[in-house]
Amino acid sequence: MTNALIQIADVAKSYRRGQETLSIFDRLNLTIPHGDFVAIMGPSGSGKTTLLNMLGGLDRPSGGAITFDGKQIENLSESKLSSWRAANVGFIFQFYNLMPTLTAAKNVELPLLLTRLGSGERNRRVQTALEIVGLSERKDHKPKELSGGQQQRVAIARALVADPKLLLADEPTGDLDRTTATEILEMLQLLNKDLGKTIVMVTHDPAAAKYAKRELHLDKGEFEERVS
Amino acid sequence: MGSLFRQIGAVVVMTVQSLPSRFWASLTTIVSIALVIGTLLAFLAMGNGFQKTVAGTGSDEIGIVLGTGSSGSELNSTMPSSAVSIIEEGPGIARDANGVPIVSPETYVAVGAVRRSGGAKANISLRGVEGNAAGMRPGFTITEGRMFEPGTNELIAGAGVVRQFEGFDLGAQIRFGPDTWTVVGVFEVPGTVFDSEAWADLPVVQTLFNRGPTVSALRAQLAGPNAIEELQAYVESDPRLQVEVKTEKEHFASEAGSLEALIVFGWVIAITLGLGALAGALNTMYAAVEARTKELATLRAIGFGGVPAFFGAMTESLLLALGGGIVGVAAAFLLFNGINVSTLSGSFTQVVFDFAIGPAQAISGILLALVLGFIGGIFPALKAARTPVLRIGAE
Ligand SMILES: Nc1ncnc2c1ncn2[C@@H]1O[C@H](COP(=O)(O)OP(=O)(O)OP(=O)(O)O)[C@@H](O)[C@H]1O
Numbered sequence: 146m147t148n149a150l151i152q153i154a155d156v157a158k159s160y161r162r163g164q165e166t167l168s169i170f171d172r173l174n175l176t177i178p179h180g181d182f183v184a185i186m187g188p189s190g191s192g193k194t195t196l197l198n199m200l201g202g203l204d205r206p207s208g209g210a211i212t213f214d215g216k217q218i219e220n221l222s223e224s225k226l227s228s229w230r231a232a233n234v235g236f237i238f239q240f241y242n243l244m245p246t247l248t249a250a251k252n253v254e255l256p257l258l259l260t261r262l263g264s265g266e267r268n269r270r271v272q273t274a275l276e277i278v279g280l281s282e283r284k285d286h287k288p289k290e291l292s293g294g295q296q297q298r299v300a301i302a303r304a305l306v307a308d309p310k311l312l313l314a315d316e317p318t319g320d321l322d323r324t325t326a327t328e329i330l331e332m333l334q335l336l337n338k339d340l341g342k343t344i345v346m347v348t349h350d351p352a353a354a355k356y357a358k359r360e361l362h363l364d365k366g367e368f369e370e371r372v373s
Numbered sequence: 374m375g376s377l378f379r380q381i382g383a384v385v386v387m388t389v390q391s392l393p394s395r396f397w398a399s400l401t402t403i404v405s406i407a408l409v410i411g412t413l414l415a416f417l418a419m420g421n422g423f424q425k426t427v428a429g430t431g432s433d434e435i436g437i438v439l440g441t442g443s444s445g446s447e448l449n450s451t452m453p454s455s456a457v458s459i460i461e462e463g464p465g466i467a468r469d470a471n472g473v474p475i476v477s478p479e480t481y482v483a484v485g486a487v488r489r490s491g492g493a494k495a496n497i498s499l500r501g502v503e504g505n506a507a508g509m510r511p512g513f514t515i516t517e518g519r520m521f522e523p524g525t526n527e528l529i530a531g532a533g534v535v536r537q538f539e540g541f542d543l544g545a546q547i548r549f550g551p552d553t554w555t556v557v558g559v560f561e562v563p564g565t566v567f568d569s570e571a572w573a574d575l576p577v578v579q580t581l582f583n584r585g586p587t588v589s590a591l592r593a594q595l596a597g598p599n600a601i602e603e604l605q606a607y608v609e610s611d612p613r614l615q616v617e618v619k620t621e622k623e624h625f626a627s628e629a630g631s632l633e634a635l636i637v638f639g640w641v642i643a644i645t646l647g648l649g650a651l652a653g654a655l656n657t658m659y660a661a662v663e664a665r666t667k668e669l670a671t672l673r674a675i676g677f678g679g680v681p682a683f684f685g686a687m688t689e690s691l692l693l694a695l696g697g698g699i700v701g702v703a704a705a706f707l708l709f710n711g712i713n714v715s716t717l718s719g720s721f722t723q724v725v726f727d728f729a730i731g732p733a734q735a736i737s738g739i740l741l742a743l744v745l746g747f748i749g750g751i752f753p754a755l756k757a758a759r760t761p762v763l764r765i766g767a768e
């Protein structure tokens with residue numbers, strides 16, 4: 146399994162609520178190879194979002210190990226984890242989460258502020274990222290001057306500008322109409338195929354899941370695979 | 374390190390650009406801080422103006438002799454004319470070409486007057502003087518009319534009195550008790566308390582105010598650098614004299630000190646109001662941080678630390694406070710700087726002076742505003758810094 150980007154080994158996650166302990170997974174195992182595009186589906190409350198947070202270093206498992214590119218991440222300190230996220234993961238949120246007062250270009254530049262790149266190089270990369278998502282003409286627009294689909298494309302540009310290996314998306318098309326959703330999904334497919342980004346996407350929409358290389362169903366703490 | 378500054382820069386820019394979206398709350402903070410600073414400056418300007426006037430009065434080259442037990446106030450002082458004759462023969466007093474000592478015996482009484490604005494009654498000083506009095510006030514000029522005629526019920530009024538009180542215009546008749554006086558001249562001694570007095574002939578004041586053969590003070594032109602010590606030693610060695618001697622400058626400096634209480638009071642009021650403004654500022658800032666929680670949490674998810682969030686909130690708070698401070702100082706300057714008022718001096722008569730806002734007062738105002746901004750910002754900024762990392766799905 147030298148080809149694995151992510152390895153989830155016996156991962157457990159439980160939440161304590163007062164006296165009760167709510168166990169979401171007990172022993173979850175999954176391997177995601179480099180260049181994979183996985184769609185995770187499953188009933189509400191099955192833990193899809195919880196898993197995505199753990200993959201992205203936004204949450205920690207209660208047990209087990211998560212290995213990213215051969216390095217264990219679940220036991221990193223807060224600040225190491227923060228730098229790890231900045232270098233390795235791009236997040237795409239359902240509601241875009243752009244900074245309302247910043248232009249598209251400034252939003253896209255944010256992850257680069259955490260690097261050592263000079264301003265010329267940063268501008269070049271922002272320009273490239275906006276070209277990839279087809280929004281270079283809108284670089285000086287503020288989020289509220291953009292449509293939902295355009296805002297999601299800015300968010301995608303922001304997710305990929307620092308060139309992370311992994312993109313994580315939770316319901317990236319949940320807030321968009323069918324046509325716009327298709328554009329976004331095609332774009333994710335392109336990022337996977339042409340740029341080799343590994344993508345993990347959570348979705349409720351079977352049509353959206355079809356764009357992935359494979360679909361995983363999470364239910365009762367276990368995965369069931371359906372190859373598309 | 375460069376990265377940290379860039380992160381701070383980005384968050385500060387975001388914060389500043391988001392200010393218009395919290396326009397009314399921000400404006401409220403600015404206005405409340407401006408009110409505090411304006412109030413503080415009113416007191417500081419008053420204190421400063423009074424101090425300038427009182428401390429600007431009085432010369433090193435004039436000695437002032439007051440009766441013992443007058444606690445340094447001309448109004449409370451009395452000494453017999455016999456004492457005057459002894460003192461003027463003493464050492465250290467300059468003499469004119471004919472060998473006559475240059476002294477000015479003066480009687481100082483409080484008389485009622487009515488303010489032009491508001492009509493309130495207040496006491497002003499009427500000073501009975503002889504020929505040397507004017508010469509011992511550098512800058513003394515008669516600006517309208519003429520000097521009073523000795524032996525008559527004529528008086529001349531200081532320009533400050535004419536501005537602030539009714540009935541002292543040139544040619545006016547004015548009653549003090551049973552007697553009627555005529556204003557025959559207006560005089561100025563700019564920037565001094567004498568501007569707030571009326572002057573008349575000494576013997577007439579002594580008679581009409583039943584002072585008998587006594588005076589309140591004797592002013593003496595000093596002869597040289599050690600003259601004041603010589604004169605002091607002389608009066609102390611003579612058992613017939615119950616008097617104390619100071620230079621006129623020392624005398625007024627101690628009177629100006631009595632207004633320090635007003636300045637302290639101003640600070641107390643401003644800080645009390647400041648606590649109110651602080652509550653408002655804290656509220657605004659907590660709301661501002663609250664409003665940006667999602668953005669800050671998203672930045673944390675991207676990999677930003679908590680420090681930039683702290684600086685963002687702190688910058689906002691300090692900017693609002695600075696805005697309030699500048700508005701407060703500017704408003705105070707436009708509203709009160711140079712306005713002419715009268716207030717009680719240490720000796721219970723009115724002193725007319727100008728409010729004066731100088732750089733020291735403006736800096737005090739801005740500093741207080743920044744302190745309010747700092748305190749109002751620090752807790753919300755710490756809260757901002759502790760914004761937890763956004764979790765996917767918790768948008
Ligand atoms: N912070 C938390 N504290 C306690 N319980 C939580 C917390 N976050 C999630 N849960 C619980 O964990 C379970 C899984 O939640 P999760 O959000 O991962 O589900 P999901 O599969 O993404 O659901 P959906 O399809 O509705 O988005 C749910 O029962 C949820 O209530």
Ligand SMILES: [Mg+2]
Binds near residue numbers: 193194195315766
């Ligand atoms: Mg979910």
